[in-house]
C-alpha cells in the first residue's frame with residue numbers, strides 16, 4: 050500500500066473518474082494489463098497511485114487507437130523511464146492533434162472546391178491521411194520490399210563503429226544492421242505489425258518528435274522514408290539531437306535531372322514531378338544537419354523493389370504486386386497509373402522501349418538521384 054486511504058480508488062470510482070466502464074477495467078485486470086494492487090479498509094480491491102498512473106497510460110494509448118497487445122508492450126517497456134514515456138505519449142498526442150487539424154483543413158478545402166464544381170485529385174484526397182498513408186497501403190509492402198545487400202553494406206559502413214542504432218521510419222526493418230543494438234521508430238501500426246518475429250524493439254513515434262533524450266544513440270539511420278515525413282528538416286534535426294552520427298538514404302527530390310534520366314518518370318509518369326514539388330531538395334536536407342552527400346548507384350538486379358529498382362527490368366512495372374509496394378503508384382492515382390502501365394506495355398511489345406533505352410542494356414548500375422547523407 051503506497052499511501053493513505055484517499056490514495057486508493059475503488060473500481061467504480063476509477064471508472065467514473067476516467068469515463069470508462071467497470072467492465073473494461075475488469076478486462077484489463079483479467080489480462081494483466083492494469084491490476085488494482087491495493088485493498089480498501091473493507092477489503093475490496095483498489096487502485097493504488099502506481100496503478101492509476103499505468104491506467105492513464107493505457108487509456109491514452111487506447112484513445113490513440115493502439116491495440117491492447119501493443120499497449121502491453123508499450124507500458125511494460127523496461128528501457129523507458131517515466132519521463133521518456135510521458136514524452137512519447139505527448140509526441141503521439143501532438144501528432145494526432147496535427148493530423149486531425151490537417152484532415153479538417155483538407156476536408157474544408159474539398160468542400161470549398163466541390164461548392165465551386167471542382168473535383169479533388171486522388172493525391173489531394175490521400176493527403177488527408179498524412180503520415181498514415183502506410184496504414185492504407187502498408188499491407189502490400191513486404192511482397193517486394195526487402196534488403197538490397199549492396200546498398201545495406203553502404204549504410205552499415207557509414208554507421209561506423211556505432212553500437213546502438215536508432216532506425217527512424219523503420220517499416221518492416223529491411224535495413225537494420227544485424228550486429229548492433231537497434232531500436233526502431235515507426236508511426237504506422239500496419240507496418241509495425243509486419244515486422245518479423247525477433248526484429249528489433251519498435252517504438253510508435255514519428256521522426257519529427259523522437260521520444261528519446263539527447264544523444265541516446267551512437268547513430269540514427271533513416272532509409273527511404275524522409276520523403277514521407279510531414280517536416281523532413283525537423284525530423285533530421287531530431288535525429289541529430291538524439292544521435293552522434295546520422296545516416297540517411299533518400300532521393301534527390303529537387304533535381305529535375307534524375308526525373309529526366311529515369312525513363313519511367315520521363316516517358317510514362319510525369320506526375321511524379323508534382324508529388325515532389327513541395328519537398329526540400331537533398332542539398333537542403335544535407336545542409337540542415339551538416340551532412341556530406343554520396344551518390345548511390347542502383348544495381349540492375351536490385352533486390353529491394355523501390356520505385357527506381359527495376360530500371361533495367363521494365364516488365365516488372367506491369368506487375369500489380371510490384372506497383373502496390375511503392376507509394377508513388379497510389380499517390381499519382383488510378384488514372385495516371387493505368388495510362389502509364391498501358392503506355393509501357395505497348396512500347397515493350399512494339400520494341401519502342403528497347404529502342405529508346407538502348408544505352409541501358411549494358412549498364413550494371415544506374416545513377417538515378419539516390420543519395421546517402423552522412424553527418
Ligand SMILES: C[S@@+](CC[C@H](N)C(=O)[O-])C[C@H]1O[C@@H](n2cnc3c(N)ncnc32)[C@H](O)[C@@H]1O
Nearest residue numbers: 180183218219220223237255256272274277278
Ligand atoms: C518506404 S517505407 C520505408 C521503410 C523502411 N525504412 C524500409 O526501407 O523498408 C517509408 C516508411 O516511413 C514511415 N513514415 C511515414 N511518415 C513518417 C514520419 N513522419 N516519421 C517516421 N516514419 C514515417 C512510413 O510509415 C513507412 O513505414
